[in-house]
Amino acid sequence: MTLPSMSSPSMISPAMILHAPRSEAEVVEIVRGALAGATPLALQGGGTRAGFGHAVAAEAGLSTSALSGILRYTPGEMVMTALAGTPLEEVEAALAGQGQRLAFEPADHRPAMGTQGVPTIGGVFAANVSGPRRIAGGAARDSLLGIRFVNGRGEALSAGGRVMKNVTGLDLVKLMAGSYGTLGLMTEVTFRVLPQPERVETLVFSGLEDQAAAELMAAAMALPADVSGAAHLPESVRGRFLAGALPEGAATLLRLEGHAASVAIRAETLTRALGARAPLQRLGPEQSESLWRAVRDIHPYAEDGTQRPLWRVSVAPMAGPGLVAALRMEAGVDAFYDWQGGLVWLRMEAEPEAALLRGLIAKAGGGHATLLRANPAARAAIPAFEPQPAPLAALAARVKASLDPHGLFNPGRMG
Amino acid sequence: MQTFFTPAQRADPALAESEAILRRCVHCGFCTATCPTYVTLGNELDSPRGRIYLIKDMLENDRPATAEVVTHLDRCLSCLACTTTCPSGVDYMHLIDHARMHVEKTYARPLPDRAIRALLARILPYPARFRLALSLARIGRPLAPLFERIAPLRPLAAMLRLAPKGRPAAAPSDVSAKPLASSAAGSKRAIPYGNSTPASLSAAGAEAAPPARRVAILRGCAQRVLDPGIDAAARRLLSRLGIALVDVPGEGCCGALVHHMGREEEALGFARRNVDLWTARIAAGGLDAILVTTSGCGTTLKDYGHMLKRDPAYAEKAARVSALARDITEYLAECDLPALPARGLTVAYHAACSLQHWQKVTLAPKRLLAAAGFSVREPAEGHLCCGSAGTYNILQPEISAALQARKVSNIEATRADLVCAGNIGCLTQIGAATSLPVVHTVELLDWAYGGPVPARLAASARFAAAE
Amino acid sequence: MSNATSHAAEGPGCAPIAFLPPRPDVLARRDEIMAALTELVSAGGVVRAPLALKPFETDAFVAYRQPPLAVVLPQTTAEVSAVLAYCHSARVPVVARGAGTSLSGGAIPQADAVVLGLSRMNRILEIDLENRTARVEAGVTNLSISEKVAAQGFFYAPDPSSQLACTIGGNIAMNSGGAHCLKYGVTTNNLLGVTLVLIDGTVVTLGGKHLDAGGYDLLGLVCGAEGQLGVVTEAVVRLIARPEGARPVLFGFDSSEEAGACVADIIAAGIIPVAIEFMDRPAIAICEAFAKAGYPLDVAALLIVEVEGAEAEMAAMLAEIVTIARRHGVRTVRESQSATEAALIWKGRKSAFGATGRIADYICMDGTVPLSQLPYVLKRTGEICAGFGLEVANVFHAGDGNMHPLILFNANDPAEAAKAEAAGNEILKLCVEAGGCLTGEHGVGLEKRDLMRFQYSEAELAQQMAVRAAFDPLWLLNPSKVFPLEGRPA
Numbered sequence A: 001m002t003l004p005s006m007s008s009p010s011m012i013s014p015a016m017i018l019h020a021p022r023s024e025a026e027v028v029e030i031v032r033g034a035l036a037g038a039t040p041l042a043l044q045g046g047g048t049r050a051g052f053g054h055a056v057a058a059e060a061g062l063s064t065s066a067l068s069g070i071l072r073y074t075p076g077e078m079v080m081t082a083l084a085g086t087p088l089e090e091v092e093a094a095l096a097g098q099g100q101r102l103a104f105e106p107a108d109h110r111p112a113m114g115t116q117g118v119p120t121i122g123g124v125f126a127a128n129v130s131g132p133r134r135i136a137g138g139a140a141r142d143s144l145l146g147i148r149f150v151n152g153r154g155e156a157l158s159a160g161g162r163v164m165k166n167v168t169g170l171d172l173v174k175l176m177a178g179s180y181g182t183l184g185l186m187t188e189v190t191f192r193v194l195p196q197p198e199r200v201e202t203l204v205f206s207g208l209e210d211q212a213a214a215e216l217m218a219a220a221m222a223l224p225a226d227v228s229g230a231a232h233l234p235e236s237v238r239g240r241f242l243a244g245a246l247p248e249g250a251a252t253l254l255r256l257e258g259h260a261a262s263v264a265i266r267a268e269t270l271t272r273a274l275g276a277r278a279p280l281q282r283l284g285p286e287q288s289e290s291l292w293r294a295v296r297d298i299h300p301y302a303e304d305g306t307q308r309p310l311w312r313v314s315v316a317p318m319a320g321p322g323l324v325a326a327l328r329m330e331a332g333v334d335a336f337y338d339w340q341g342g343l344v345w346l347r348m349e350a351e352p353e354a355a356l357l358r359g360l361i362a363k364a365g366g367g368h369a370t371l372l373r374a375n376p377a378a379r380a381a382i383p384a385f386e387p388q389p390a391p392l393a394a395l396a397a398r399v400k401a402s403l404d405p406h407g408l409f410n411p412g413r414m415g
Numbered sequence B: 001m002q003t004f005f006t007p008a009q010r011a012d013p014a015l016a017e018s019e020a021i022l023r024r025c026v027h028c029g030f031c032t033a034t035c036p037t038y039v040t041l042g043n044e045l046d047s048p049r050g051r052i053y054l055i056k057d058m059l060e061n062d063r064p065a066t067a068e069v070v071t072h073l074d075r076c077l078s079c080l081a082c083t084t085t086c087p088s089g090v091d092y093m094h095l096i097d098h099a100r101m102h103v104e105k106t107y108a109r110p111l112p113d114r115a116i117r118a119l120l121a122r123i124l125p126y127p128a129r130f131r132l133a134l135s136l137a138r139i140g141r142p143l144a145p146l147f148e149r150i151a152p153l154r155p156l157a158a159m160l161r162l163a164p165k166g167r168p169a170a171a172p173s174d175v176s177a178k179p180l181a182s183s184a185a186g187s188k189r190a191i192p193y194g195n196s197t198p199a200s201l202s203a204a205g206a207e208a209a210p211p212a213r214r215v216a217i218l219r220g221c222a223q224r225v226l227d228p229g230i231d232a233a234a235r236r237l238l239s240r241l242g243i244a245l246v247d248v249p250g251e252g253c254c255g256a257l258v259h260h261m262g263r264e265e266e267a268l269g270f271a272r273r274n275v276d277l278w279t280a281r282i283a284a285g286g287l288d289a290i291l292v293t294t295s296g297c298g299t300t301l302k303d304y305g306h307m308l309k310r311d312p313a314y315a316e317k318a319a320r321v322s323a324l325a326r327d328i329t330e331y332l333a334e335c336d337l338p339a340l341p342a343r344g345l346t347v348a349y350h351a352a353c354s355l356q357h358w359q360k361v362t363l364a365p366k367r368l369l370a371a372a373g374f375s376v377r378e379p380a381e382g383h384l385c386c387g388s389a390g391t392y393n394i395l396q397p398e399i400s401a402a403l404q405a406r407k408v409s410n411i412e413a414t415r416a417d418l419v420c421a422g423n424i425g426c427l428t429q430i431g432a433a434t435s436l437p438v439v440h441t442v443e444l445l446d447w448a449y450g451g452p453v454p455a456r457l458a459a460s461a462r463f464a465a466a467e
Numbered sequence C: 001m002s003n004a005t006s007h008a009a010e011g012p013g014c015a016p017i018a019f020l021p022p023r024p025d026v027l028a029r030r031d032e033i034m035a036a037l038t039e040l041v042s043a044g045g046v047v048r049a050p051l052a053l054k055p056f057e058t059d060a061f062v063a064y065r066q067p068p069l070a071v072v073l074p075q076t077t078a079e080v081s082a083v084l085a086y087c088h089s090a091r092v093p094v095v096a097r098g099a100g101t102s103l104s105g106g107a108i109p110q111a112d113a114v115v116l117g118l119s120r121m122n123r124i125l126e127i128d129l130e131n132r133t134a135r136v137e138a139g140v141t142n143l144s145i146s147e148k149v150a151a152q153g154f155f156y157a158p159d160p161s162s163q164l165a166c167t168i169g170g171n172i173a174m175n176s177g178g179a180h181c182l183k184y185g186v187t188t189n190n191l192l193g194v195t196l197v198l199i200d201g202t203v204v205t206l207g208g209k210h211l212d213a214g215g216y217d218l219l220g221l222v223c224g225a226e227g228q229l230g231v232v233t234e235a236v237v238r239l240i241a242r243p244e245g246a247r248p249v250l251f252g253f254d255s256s257e258e259a260g261a262c263v264a265d266i267i268a269a270g271i272i273p274v275a276i277e278f279m280d281r282p283a284i285a286i287c288e289a290f291a292k293a294g295y296p297l298d299v300a301a302l303l304i305v306e307v308e309g310a311e312a313e314m315a316a317m318l319a320e321i322v323t324i325a326r327r328h329g330v331r332t333v334r335e336s337q338s339a340t341e342a343a344l345i346w347k348g349r350k351s352a353f354g355a356t357g358r359i360a361d362y363i364c365m366d367g368t369v370p371l372s373q374l375p376y377v378l379k380r381t382g383e384i385c386a387g388f389g390l391e392v393a394n395v396f397h398a399g400d401g402n403m404h405p406l407i408l409f410n411a412n413d414p415a416e417a418a419k420a421e422a423a424g425n426e427i428l429k430l431c432v433e434a435g436g437c438l439t440g441e442h443g444v445g446l447e448k449r450d451l452m453r454f455q456y457s458e459a460e461l462a463q464q465m466a467v468r469a470a471f472d473p474l475w476l477l478n479p480s481k482v483f484p485l486e487g488r489p490a
């Protein structure tokens, strides 16, 4: 994938035509029209992450805002089908009504990214966004069972289905998840959901250095405790959680969810094995809820009144602290960790330092960094997505061409 | 699987039997995973499923064996790990037996190969010749590196290396049968019999004469020469249990060695001779069991019924003999040996293929050892052959050496004090590559229940002290 | 030798599945190709004698057979790359092969193809317990990964019944599942990265020890692609901490429908055990005969439900399941009492297909249906087979609706074999009509290739083929599989 720099920060400028089709047939018509006129389209859901990434060199927008509604929800099978433009909130409310929820805990990044709008279920899957439960419940893509989408030839297609296991043909569902609207517009998504747990608890270990925290989290994940969230909040960000109510020093969090009796047993298992490593406190359901929501939504760097560059870095779990330490030698940086240390949220004090960061990631054994927020000039200069080695970029370009041969969708977004 | 035999072929009972075996195979591939040669070489052709396929094709088309096919069939250890694994119950043993006969009939082996096979077949089954050969081998050992360099002569090098360095330990002279109870009482390790003294043991004590159980021990061939101490231990232990030992003069090699080379007539010759002798013995006064301390031979004995089933003169007699054949541990497990206190020795139990995969005797040896106070450890990959496999270590030295190294490293990883197994081939093969003492299960049992310390342990200062 | 063999379809049944016609020019260059391959791999790495090629002619979908042009057994990624680059330049088709346990004929060669066997690449390269990953070569067997880390309290979760033998490369190609995937997900959910060699020899790395690699999810695309996109030579997989305890429990029912309905109700109650496996009467008898696991023989259907965790946790979940099972008239409930007994219960289940060989030949279907449809589909399956005069045994992963009717037949009777195939097709159509799919875990392969149109429109197939062509424009990788032969791009 080549990653041309962006020329304008916003995805859809006010002057653009914004199509809001009400049916798949209308989507097909619009795409065919665009095809005929060779006018690229900027795809959007709720537009909550409109400010992100590369500008889309499109003359018209195609929104799923009018493709909204839950089509089929069978709680007994733990499967829901919704139109892509259905607000995430609506989906979550319907699930909550049946004591269920999404497994992958999608974030609300509006505060961090300084955007507005209503996140849609289609947008969530298009960005493959997953929260802290990623390490236990999988990513968004792991929950997505089937889709309907319109490709760049204006064909309405389906992929996957509504059953848990399906290996019939190529898995285009995975390909479309996380493709940021560059391969086609999803009109309908079918996904797996999970029952809500009876109880949630969090173990907070205090005062650990980043490296010691990573070791503790690794040790916890090696125990039969089904930890569903493992995050480390260094002292610099600790105060931004629970209105400063977390105990002194850095906080290392382990979340347990499930049957109440089982949570109690597993908390004991963890306490016995790890209790000697640091002072330990246990938080009940309410505090846990708000604490993990804040971790999920990058709260320390949200609405922090800055445009300071914000990176999302994914590395091997044990590599996180070393990476941050190495970065600190050369640049001002603040960071906290999710995913057992493997997801690092980095806020640079001044410049994004893309080359430095990406160089260090490569040295740390590989991974990738995505620039979520920066001032327009920096964003114009820096590839938001991790650049790929040439053979892989070439392959990705061929894949893009196989779905969108005329480069109709989100040109420039991912390349 | 589907098979392609003509009605004429099906009229041949041997082919009909092989077809029935082939029909059961569903080509699921499970057996490949536990096959030592597939695990080592990574080629379907060196896997059970691959061999089954080669055999199927050869038999269906009544095709003479080709060099390529023979190569892959020869590499088979006959360990039967595949049979243990196979969920479908494919009787691989009798299929490969059939194939080996077909090879012997239709394939002209290159001269050196033929010569070595003939040599082995002429020497190993005959204790006197084998003893002589071993003495010569000790003299010839310096030639091994030379033979190593000449591909067709490599088996000779392997043979020379395998010959035990020292003179085979002579059987301890004390073969007399001390009753177990008294001997145990006299030893430092008092055996707490309590009230649960098993009938067999108290009976052995003296007073009440037990209903005499009469067993024969297969004297066999190679083991007699390589380590006479094993049978001696078995005799002592059985005698102490009050079991009468019956001698069957003239009985000899069970025929396994030549059988696995596809030399069917020779094998049947050995079998018939033994069947005759035992049958006579049975007629002369009864025999409760024919015990075998070399599990490789035990397997063949147990298969006499099958081998001779198409010989009207022998079918019935052979079946009777097979029904009496028992591994020594199988038999001892039914003798109610008393539990002894732990003795602080850990034993890595190596399950010989012939015991675990052929005879399916898996628990008895471990239970006996544990009851005798040893702490038993099972090495990883216990299903894999050690590479001994009869004459395999001589005929396929490279693969054999790879398996030997793998086996020994798994054994040593258990950090046990010593190794034990129920088959002389394994003892020799493993013993050649580890510094741990390697003994036969029955030697340990004999020791625990009042016999002398096994010769190989006595040689080690550490165990001598323990005694 | 170049004539593909299969049972002739006579009488009621369907036409045998065709292979792509071999390219005559490739056949003509056989010696030249052999010579070139011999140069590219280490000693013993090329199988060339026609007789020696026969054992490679099929996999566990043994009804179809076709010996390849040659077999090559490379030992490194570099050798794989060299072989593919050569085959690409010489325009020779390539069929990757792991352990050849595919039930859909995925690893069956074609007359003009080189089989690229990964069986000599069977090293575990790195175990990284802190990051909970294992890096292994593609020919490593599934079970050996779990065995390697068992002592440290970890395991690799996807557990196809064939896990003893099947390779991780094959698992990735088929996106294999298993009994315990109800809780832990299938291969794609436990795969972090691969080293993939493209048909022109290019080596690319997708993912690694980190999660959710940037860019398109090509890892997700390659997983389940049946060797159509490239050859996997290495994989990084996720390891999981072993639960404190696990206990399989047997629930016996008087009818398959009741057992099926019970499964749906367990899931509907929000209970997700680690595994829910289903066996009907014939399957119970077959498995019991092999494993002696103590399955009840007097019931019409059996569920093996496994719960895990701490003792109290298992007890609580079991109590809820028992309540539900009672509502469905459960006849026997038996908890395994020891680890040995639990192991036997699983051994019986995992050997089910193989053990079926004791009584008959079989073909194994693999459709998945929504749980609510289970009872109906089970009933119809029985009716369809009866209609063809055939026996059927059902043993499958019920918790996720992944059915495995085993259609029993006599392979030496061509007419019956053709009927079995026809019945299988009917059943798969039924699964699609019931809102499910043709294959849940065994892949399309050769077996279901010509049924793809039941599930996909022309445009959908064309789209998938276009994506495929982005990886392999010349269609050299396993070209007889997955996509119907007619309607392919020129």
Ligand SMILES: Cc1cc2nc3c(=O)[nH]c(=O)nc-3n(C[C@H](O)[C@H](O)[C@H](O)COP(=O)(O)OP(=O)(O)OC[C@H]3O[C@@H](n4cnc5c(N)ncnc54)[C@H](O)[C@@H]3O)c2cc1C
Residues within 6 Å of the ligand: A042, A043, A044, A045, A046, A047, A048, A049, A050, A052, A053, A064, A084, A085, A105, A106, A107, A108, A109, A117, A118, A119, A120, A121, A122, A123, A124, A126, A127, A129, A130, A131, A179, A180, A181, A182, A184, A185, A186, A187, A312, A370, A371, A372, A410, A413
């Ligand atoms: C780099 C990055 C990383 C992020 N990481 C996380 C994370 O780790 N966890 C988390 O919870 N959230 C994360 N987010 C936030 C996430 O992007 C939004 O929550 C989500 O996209 C909201 O949906 P929306 O409807 O507002 O989408 P939009 O902002 O409208 O669109 C998002 C992207 O998806 C495309 N798109 C939208 N709808 C469709 C459709 N129906 N079919 C095809 N394409 C479509 C758009 O073209 C656009 O490229 C991340 C965002 C970015 C930019």
Ligand SMILES: Cc1cc2nc3c(=O)[nH]c(=O)nc-3n(C[C@H](O)[C@H](O)[C@H](O)COP(=O)(O)OP(=O)(O)OC[C@H]3O[C@@H](n4cnc5c(N)ncnc54)[C@H](O)[C@@H]3O)c2cc1C
Residues within 6 Å of the ligand: B027, B028, B029, C059, C060, C095, C096, C097, C098, C099, C100, C101, C102, C103, C105, C106, C107, C118, C138, C159, C160, C161, C162, C165, C166, C167, C168, C169, C170, C171, C172, C173, C174, C175, C176, C177, C178, C179, C226, C227, C228, C230, C231, C232, C233, C353, C354, C441, C442, C478
């Ligand atoms: C008795 C039995 C039980 C089974 N149970 C299950 C089960 O419970 N769940 C399940 O999912 N499956 C099951 N299977 C099916 C089969 O075991 C799986 O599909 C398995 O993943 C195949 O692995 P393999 O190594 O044998 O691959 P093969 O059969 O050799 O190949 C399968 C496919 O993968 C491709 N391939 C193999 N290796 C590579 C590679 N390195 N790179 C690219 N492509 C490659 C081949 O070209 C072929 O298309 C079972 C099979 C049997 C015989």
Ligand code: SF4
Residues within 6 Å of the ligand: B024, B025, B026, B027, B028, B029, B030, B031, B032, B048, B049, B052, B085, B086, B087, B088, B089, B090, C354, C357
């Ligand atoms: S395990 Fe048995 S049925 Fe399966 S391939 Fe091997 S021999 Fe055949």
Ligand code: SF4
Residues within 6 Å of the ligand: B034, B035, B036, B037, B038, B047, B048, B051, B075, B076, B077, B078, B079, B080, B081, B082, B083, B092
């Ligand atoms: S007998 Fe042993 S070596 Fe021979 S095929 Fe079976 S498992 Fe392999």
